[in-house]
Amino acid sequence: MAENPTQNIHEYLAEFEDIPGTRVYTAQRARRGYWINQFAMSMMKPENRERFKKDERAYLDEWDISEEGKQALLRRDYNALLDLGGNVYYLSKLFSADGIPFAEACSTMTDMTWPEYRQMMLDGGRKPEGNRSIRENLAAAAAAAQKN
Amino acid sequence: MAKITAGVGSSHVPLLGVAVDQGKEKDDYFGPIFRGYDWTREWEKAEKPDVVVLVYNDHASYFDMNIVPTFAIGCGERFGICDEGWGPRPVPEVEGHPDLAWHIAQSLILDDFDMTIFNKLDVDHGLTVPLSMMFGQPEKWPCKVIPFAVNVVTYPVPSGNRCWAIGEAIKKAVESFPEDLNVQIWGTGGMSHQLQGPRAGLLNREWDNKFLDMLESDNDDVRHIPHIEYLRETGSEGIEMVMWLIMRGAMGKKVKTLHRHYHIPCSNTAIGHIVLEPAE
Numbered sequence: 001m002a003e004n005p006t007q008n009i010h011e012y013l014a015e016f017e018d019i020p021g022t023r024v025y026t027a028q029r030a031r032r033g034y035w036i037n038q039f040a041m042s043m044m045k046p047e048n049r050e051r052f053k054k055d056e057r058a059y060l061d062e063w064d065i066s067e068e069g070k071q072a073l074l075r076r077d078y079n080a081l082l083d084l085g086g087n088v089y090y091l092s093k094l095f096s097a098d099g100i101p102f103a104e105a106c107s108t109m110t111d112m113t114w115p116e117y118r119q120m121m122l123d124g125g126r127k128p129e130g131n132r133s134i135r136e137n138l139a140a141a142a143a144a145a146q147k148n
Numbered sequence: 149m150a151k152i153t154a155g156v157g158s159s160h161v162p163l164l165g166v167a168v169d170q171g172k173e174k175d176d177y178f179g180p181i182f183r184g185y186d187w188t189r190e191w192e193k194a195e196k197p198d199v200v201v202l203v204y205n206d207h208a209s210y211f212d213m214n215i216v217p218t219f220a221i222g223c224g225e226r227f228g229i230c231d232e233g234w235g236p237r238p239v240p241e242v243e244g245h246p247d248l249a250w251h252i253a254q255s256l257i258l259d260d261f262d263m264t265i266f267n268k269l270d271v272d273h274g275l276t277v278p279l280s281m282m283f284g285q286p287e288k289w290p291c292k293v294i295p296f297a298v299n300v301v302t303y304p305v306p307s308g309n310r311c312w313a314i315g316e317a318i319k320k321a322v323e324s325f326p327e328d329l330n331v332q333i334w335g336t337g338g339m340s341h342q343l344q345g346p347r348a349g350l351l352n353r354e355w356d357n358k359f360l361d362m363l364e365s366d367n368d369d370v371r372h373i374p375h376i377e378y379l380r381e382t383g384s385e386g387i388e389m390v391m392w393l394i395m396r397g398a399m400g401k402k403v404k405t406l407h408r409h410y411h412i413p414c415s416n417t418a419i420g421h422i423v424l425e426p427a428e
Binding site: 025124 | 353412
């Protein structure tokens with residue numbers, strides 16, 4: 001059996017932060033967002049959805065979520081929720097409770113409208129070029145600036 | 149003796165389940181996706197597997213943040229269908245094969261894989277969508293299913309190398325089961341997709357096809373692709389492709405490709421599908 005050399009955990013995790021526009025669901029985020037995600041799971045039960053819809057704030061106050069997290073949930077600010085440790089598979093229970101398609105919820109995290117995002121997907125999706133590495137993008141921008 | 153006779157790789161996008169449940173498989177949007185599965189549906193009717201070891205991931209449906217098993221095997225008699233927030237899919241209950249499942253679990257543990265065992269388990273679209281893609285809408289699924297759940301959500305997820313190795317150990321376990329059984333192993337999820345953040349919507353046709361080429365190859369280079377490459381090249385959820393390596397690891401060194409299909413897009417996702425058989 002081929003063996004991989006043991007990876008350095010710090011290097012392994014640091015690389016994740018170099019991906020543009022992406023929050024990898026690391027243990028650190030999972031710990032921070034524990035109650036946001038467990039709240040989102042509670043949306044799978046119809047009686048909870050009903051109580052939440054009746055008074056969102058009151059329902060959120062039953063959970064050990066920071067004020068910042070509650071505000072982000074009320075605004076449906078999914079990028080802020082990812083920063084606070086939310087995970088999209090958990091948050092998708094809130095998309096369902098709101099009755100919006102998964103892809104539409106994804107579009108709200110980008111700089112596009114839902115019709116623009118849908119068209120991008122039909123046209124083959126977002127290209128990997130220029131979207132792989134923050135470091136590489138900065139280096140390319142610096143090289144271009146020097147040329148000019 | 150039981151034998152693994154074939155491996156199937158397939159995406160498991162939830163929207164495909166919706167398309168089946170609402171009879172949209174032939175419309176303009178879904179037609180090109182489902183036509184790529186016509187071959188496999190006919191082939192499965194002839195193959196009649198007794199058991200499918202179905203490698204999938206739960207999408208915060210039955211599992212929550214309380215318990216995060218890296219590799220889990222369903223050893224129960226039957227598995228319910230999750231309500232993922234809009235009612236359970238109208239599909240038959242999934243029947244397990246506890247004798248083979250417990251045999252695989254024991255064999256894997258003796259081979260140094262620290263398995264989590266589920267007796268009660270409800271399964272989500274990760275498992276039921278591939279069943280619908282391969283078998284359509286029968287009243288009862290035509291085979292027994294052993295759910296094999298992999299954590300590909302909370303990092304670190306298992307390495308491609310570890311996934312391949314556990315696939316090899318599953319093959320060994322199946323081949324030491326005394327009953328004559330025709331067993332298939334399916335690896336599901338992927339291909340490229342990112343469902344979160346400003347980079348959502350990333351797809352990578354070229355990389356996905358390179359990955360399919362690597363699965364067809366006699367060498368095992370594919371097992372050494374690091375997580376960061378999946379993440380950069382195929383989006384944050386493209387990491388699900390490590391589950392295909394469990395299937396590939398269970399095929400042995402050489403494989404013959406029986407069928408292959410690729411289509412962009414389905415919702416946010418690139419659809420990939422491959423059928424392999426061991427060739428040694």
